[in-house]
Amino acid sequence: MSRWLPSLIPLTFLVFLAFPVGAFLNTPRSLAESGQFWSGVAVFLAAFGLWLSPSPSPLRPLLSFGGALLAYALTVGVVGFAASAFPIYAASFGADQTNGRRAAPLVAACVGLLLLGPGGALAQLPNAFFAVLGALGNYGLAGQREAALALERAQAEQERLAADAERERIARDLHDLLGHTLSVIVLKSELAGKLVQKNPERAAEEIREVERISREALTEVRAAVRGYRGSGFASELARAKVALDTAGIRLSITDALPPLPEGLESTLAMVLREGVTNVVRHSGARELRLSLRQERGGYALVLHDDGRGGHAPKARA
Incomplete structure (x- = not known):
């Protein structure tokens, strides 16, 4: 259960949805009001799901922000003050990015919307405070997330460069190790083939020399491979x-x-x-x-x- 906990924590933010839903259920509503309210809730849940998605697109916080404000527009006429939860969510969604200049106007718009909303500025001050607090928290988390991704990218690039360098070193070592030896083996084999009919004894001597060189090369290659494996x-x-x-x-x-x-x-x-x-x-x-x-x-x-x-x-x- 503990390994699922980090992924479940964001879902606890949905607890604030209880305020508009509770206010709606507390009073008998018409069919039109019900349709309007639940449409707003559906829009908000879609925005919330988009906010939870791992998409790196810069449009993600903007679309989530817009969805939360649309949910507010659909529900404020039905539940009034209780719909203030949606601009609070919108401020958090809009601040979930590393671009502070783009996030600040979105948060300011939500605060202004709250202060001008049902109940008056004085009653909305606590909501405005929570909106700013949630926005600061999400902005900080976005910065940490970006830093972690940058570190992962740097580590991946470092590992890639190290792997490339290792491959180049192995290729260079094998070329130095086998290039000359294989050339000698080819030349001696060709010579032995030409001497088979004319001078069998000399051809046999060349073949024995090829065998000796091949065994030495095999020993050197095995030693090199053991070094590459790093078997310690x-x-x-x-x-x-x-x-x-x-x-x-x-x-x-x-x-x-x-x-x-x-x-x-x-x-x-x-x-x-x-x-x-x-x-x-x-x-x-x-x-x-x-x-x-x-x-x-x-x-x-x-x-x-x-x-x-x-x-x-x-x-x-």
């Missing part, structure tokens, strides 16, 4: 943190990581990779706690998340 536990832990951050899961390391024997690092790295993959894909967690402890007879790697959990047979090692 620390490297895998860094990759795991990137994957968890991308999935919105916080990684907490509860103990200081002990030094690991060289032969054990790659094994624990694979265990960590598999465990983190399962957490990201299936757990729905918000936090993953990791501990690695040296115990009698070996090491214990423990991953504990706060997700849904499940039932599976216990693994034996």
Whole structure:
């Protein structure tokens, strides 16, 4: 339930809709008044849904603002003072953007509309205060949201540039590593082919040389690939943190990581990779706690998340 809470919080703002709806239901209404009032409520709910949408369009706050004011126009003649909730909503919607110069006139228009509305300026002062307060809150949240998006874009661009640089480095290393060797292999193979009939012994010698060079190249390539994989536990832990951050899961390391024997690092790295993959894909967690402890007879790697959990047979090692 806790992981759904952030997405449900904005829906609590609908509680203020109880004021116009309560005022409408408190008095018998004609069919025309009912149609007019509920049309206004429907327009407002559409504006509210648009405000909740993740659309980055600059028209989103403007359309939500306009919908809330249209709802006010449709309901104020039916419920009077109670319809003041809609300009308060409109001020919040209009301020949900990072452009302060564009947001300020929208909020000012809502405040003016409230002060000139039913009940008079004195009675509407608390509503005007709430309108300004809600607008400031949404304006601040919009700024935080934009900053978070800018940070995500910067991180994504940094990761892309790092990946491009790594690909270029690998391509350059492989070219330096294999370019000359493969050229020698091709030349010696061609020479051996020409000498098969004329000088079989020399051809066999060239073939043996090709085999030797090929084996040396294979050894060098394997060593290079091991370096690219970065199979150490620390490297895998860094990759795991990137994957968890991308999935919105916080990684907490509860103990200081002990030094690991060289032969054990790659094994624990694979265990960590598999465990983190399962957490990201299936757990729905918000936090993953990791501990690695040296115990009698070996090491214990423990991953504990706060997700849904499940039932599976216990693994034996």
